[in-house]
Amino acid sequence: xxxxxxxxxxxxxxxxxxxxxxxxxxxxxxxxxxxxxxxxxxxxxxxxxxxxxxxxxxxxxxxxxxxxxxxxxxxxxxxxxxxxxxxxxxxxxxxxxxxxxxxxxxxxxxxxxxxxxxxxxxxxxxxxxxxxxxxxxxxxxxxxxxxxxxxxxxxxxxxxxxxxxxxxxxxxxxxxxxxxxx
Numbered sequence: 448x449x450x451x452x453x454x455x456x457x458x459x460x461x462x463x464x465x466x467x468x469x470x471x472x473x474x475x476x477x478x479x480x481x482x483x484x485x486x487x488x489x490x491x492x493x494x495x496x497x498x499x500x501x502x503x504x505x506x507x508x509x510x511x512x513x514x515x516x517x518x519x520x521x522x523x524x525x526x527x528x529x530x531x532x533x534x535x536x537x538x539x540x541x542x543x544x545x546x547x548x549x550x551x552x553x554x555x556x557x558x559x560x561x562x563x564x565x566x567x568x569x570x571x572x573x574x575x576x577x578x579x580x581x582x583x584x585x586x587x588x589x590x591x592x593x594x595x596x597x598x599x600x601x602x603x604x605x606x607x608x609x610x611x612x613x614x615x616x617x618x619x620x621x622x623x624x625x626x627x628x629x
Contacts, residue, residue: 449597451539451553458487458542462551464587465608468534469542471521473608477507477529484509487542489521500622502526502613503533511540524622532608535625538594538601546587554602556581556593563591585617592625 460469467473470483481491489509496506504527510518520541524533536544536552544551549566551559563582567573572586583590588610594603607620614620 449539449595451596451599451601454543454550454553457540457552460542460544462544462546462587462589462606464546464589468536468544468606471523471531471534473531475531477505477525477531480507480523480525480531484521484523488512490514491523492516496524496622496624499527501619502610503620503622505529506622506624522624532610533620534606536604536606538603539596541603544604544606546589551589551591551604552602556591556600556602559591559602583617588617590617590621 458469462468465473470487471480475483484491488511490512491507491509494505494507496503503524505525507523507525508519509521509523510516511520518540520537522535523531526532536542538553541552543553547566549562560582567584572584581591581593588607590605592603592605593600605621605625607617610617610620
């Protein structure tokens with residue numbers, strides 16, 4: 448249940464802030480997201496959002512084809528129109544997502560935070576920390592959460608597309624399901 452997939456075995460994705468997370472482009476329709484994830488070897492199931500959050504009206508949890516039903520390697524969040532608005536990537540089993548070479552997924556939080564601070568400073572980006580000391584960057588559309596893996600905490604990331612028309616800050620975009628995920 449707490450199996451952490453090695454980086455070499457994970458799909459390797461890149462973040463293009465506010466445009467894409469790996470093959471998923473913000474603004475894609477539900478059918479395109481499903482087809483894209485199918486081509487990546489993932490199967491989508493059940494709405495995990497529960498109830499709408501701001502502009503987010505639906506979510507789909509993706510797991511590897513043939514994987515256990517409880518796995519949620521990637522969760523996509525969609526507007527009422529079906530357009531992709533946000534993506535969450537699981538710390539234990541999700542694709543490795545990089546931004547300019549910085550690995551974001553499945554890292555010990557203190558190691559990622561140290562590297563992230565240097566990255567933000569070198570690029571003149573502002574950096575904020577949440578109450579729980581989890582790094583985020585509105586310039587990157589990125590919020591780093593932590594997820595338990597037995598006795599370890601590892602990084603899980605939440606990425607958002609353009610939210611200016613429905614939220615004031617990146618924090619406002621994150622549905623309760625993400626904050627409840629441990």
